[in-house]
Amino acid sequence: MEASAFRLQKKMKKEKEFRVTVREYRPRDRKKILKLVKELEAELAEKFQAVKIKPGTEDCRKRYLNPATKYKTFVALAGKKIVGYLMGYPSLGAPEVDMMYDILPLPHGEVPPEFYLQITFVSKPFRNRGISKLLHKHVIDYARRQGHKEVYACIAKWNDPELKVIRSFKFKEKDLGYRYRLSLKL
Ligand SMILES: CC(C)(COP(=O)(O)OP(=O)(O)OC[C@H]1O[C@@H](n2cnc3c(N)ncnc32)[C@H](O)[C@@H]1OP(=O)(O)O)[C@@H](O)C(=O)NCCC(=O)NCCS
Structure with missing residues (x-):
């Protein structure tokens, strides 16, 4: 093979490896997502050293990544590698009510007005390439x-x-003191 054709083939392979796509979570992704959850927890533990971070992997396994529940996860892939996720769920309007139900207490097919974006995570080496924005879209x-x-x-x-990501979609924000509530009418 000529050197230029070889270089082109190598470039195309590299571009394919870094092409980012988003799809819905599949149960076989579970191990990889749990690894990213641990990455997030290690990052938070480093950032907030005075705070004891409660491990969330068991909750993820039983609740958030359980297809029988209301929770919905999307994964971002760079090539074939899972490098990020966004978890959310249809919300009943108040966190204390949402926390009571892992399965929506509504007649089949009925959809509550709000969908809550609970957590987004992108692995550090893949940040600032628009992956979180793609997940949100x-x-x-x-x-x-x-x-x-x-x-x-x-x-x-x-x-x-994360505020930059959310604001890029023109969410309306309400100041809640320590945090903002940001919402987008569909
Ligand atoms: C928040 C997070 C998901 C963003 O993921 P990401 O894929 O890097 O996001 P994007 O590349 O789509 O966008 C990031 C934007 O923030 C900007 N940014 C990055 N660091 C910044 C900083 N310190 N201050 C201000 N803006 C910053 C980037 O430039 C980019 O904006 P641009 O596209 O206009 O240039 C990622 O940083 C993360 O996983 N953080 C830890 C977990 C977390 O905090 N999750 C959110 C809470 S639910």
Whole structure:
């Protein structure tokens, strides 16, 4: 093979490896997502050293990544590698009510007005390439297709990268003191 053709083939392979796509979570992704959850916890433990971070992997396994529950996860892939996720769920309007039910207490097919964006994580080496924005775009489109009327998130004021992502979609924000409630009508 000629050197230029070889270089072109190598370049195309590299571009394919870094092409980012988003899709819905599949049960076989579980191990990889749990690894990313641990990455997030290690990052938080380093950031907030005075705080004891409660491990969330068991909750993820039993609740958030359990296809029988209301929780919905989207994964971002760079090539074939899972490098990020966004978890959310149809919300009954108040966190204390949402926390009571892992399965929506509504007649089959009925959709509550709001969809809550609970957590987004992108592995550090893959940040600042628009992956979180792509995840949010997918989830907003998904929520619209499902018939929700609004998506919302609650983001701590220190979290400039995530606030930048959410604000880029023109969410309306309400100051809650320590955090903002950001919502987008669909
Ligand atoms: C928040 C997070 C998901 C963003 O993921 P990401 O894929 O890097 O996000 P994107 O590349 O789509 O966008 C990040 C934006 O923030 C900007 N940004 C990055 N660091 C920043 C900083 N310290 N201050 C201000 N803006 C910053 C980037 O430039 C980019 O904006 P741009 O596209 O206009 O240039 C990622 O940083 C993360 O996983 N953090 C830890 C978990 C977390 O805090 N999750 C959110 C709470 S639910």
